Amino acid sequence: MPRDDFSKATKDALAKRVGLRCSNPACRAPTSGPHSDASKSINLGVAAHITAAASGGPRFDSSTSSEDRASIENAIWLCQNCAKLIDTDAQAYSSSTLYRWKVAAEGEALRGIGAPQYSEFFPQPPSALHTPLPRIGGHDYDQAREMLIHAGWQPYMNHWSRGGDWDIAFGNGEYFWNKGYHEIQSACTTGLAQCAFVFKDVYGNKLVVITAGEAVEEIGATPGVWVWRIEQPSPEIENG
Numbered sequence: 066m067p068r069d070d071f072s073k074a075t076k077d078a079l080a081k082r083v084g085l086r087c088s089n090p091a092c093r094a095p096t097s098g099p100h101s102d103a104s105k106s107i108n109l110g111v112a113a114h115i116t117a118a119a120s121g122g123p124r125f126d127s128s129t130s131s132e133d134r135a136s137i138e139n140a141i142w143l144c145q146n147c148a149k150l151i152d153t154d155a156q157a158y159s160s161s162t163l164y165r166w167k168v169a170a171e172g173e174a175l176r177g178i179g180a181p182q183y184s185e186f187f188p189q190p191p192s193a194l195h196t197p198l199p200r201i202g203g204h205d206y207d208q209a210r211e212m213l214i215h216a217g218w219q220p221y222m223n224h225w226s227r228g229g230d231w232d233i234a235f236g237n238g239e240y241f242w243n244k245g246y247h248e249i250q251s252a253c254t255t256g257l258a259q260c261a262f263v264f265k266d267v268y269g270n271k272l273v274v275i276t277a278g279e280a281v282e283e284i285g286a287t288p289g290v291w292v293w294r295i296e297q298p299s300p301e302i303e304n305g
């Protein structure tokens with residue numbers, strides 16, 4: 066008996082209808098991304114059959130026609146893991162469960178379409194007089210630094226002669242210093258290899274950004290932003 070496979074057009078439409086994410090509500094992993102070849106993309110998604118494409122397969126329903134089984138109504142977009150999961154345990158993942166997943170995933174995609182996931186900046190109360198703070202959490206420090214400068218935060222640069230200081234010259238400190246990131250205040254060579262950086266804004270606020278993680282250029286690993294805090298100007302606390 067032949068398999069009732071989906072056409073390319075069906076698969077494409079199916080994937081896009083859920084925003085190229087896995088339809089399993091417990092997963093929702095993105096299934097598409099950039100290939101190292103700039104003209105290609107990577108697809109980790111699968112157009113899975115709700116009722117099997119061939120007799121003997123999971124959830125096969127002999128009452129449906131071959132045409133129905135190859136139609137988009139019988140397809141659900143999943144990541145490879147989840148596609149394997151639903152076929153390995155067809156009892157736990159019934160047709161009705163999969164239909165429910167599909168409807169929910171399409172609903173979520175519909176609600177999200179064209180809506181920015183969040184603003185570029187953290188919301189700030191009207192009384193907070195500081196330059197808007199971009200959402201730097203989790204970004205590489207390179208990116209975060211660019212975002213901050215773009216938003217109006219100025220790197221609070223150390224004098225060049227501090228480059229050899231004991232609290233800057235070791236671990237990631239040297240890596241950052243050599244990149245010209247002279248706003249670095251301290252580098253820790255143990256634990257999470259934290260580094261502290263300081264920015265100032267036109268209101269006189271000080272922003273301290275702490276990164277975590279080691280810079281390992283061979284594997285493309287760069288430290289990311291871990292925590293940050295804004296210190297408002299105060300005559301008592303002046304420790305720039």
Ligand SMILES: [Zn+2]
Nearest residue numbers: 087092144147
């Ligand atoms: Zn998945």
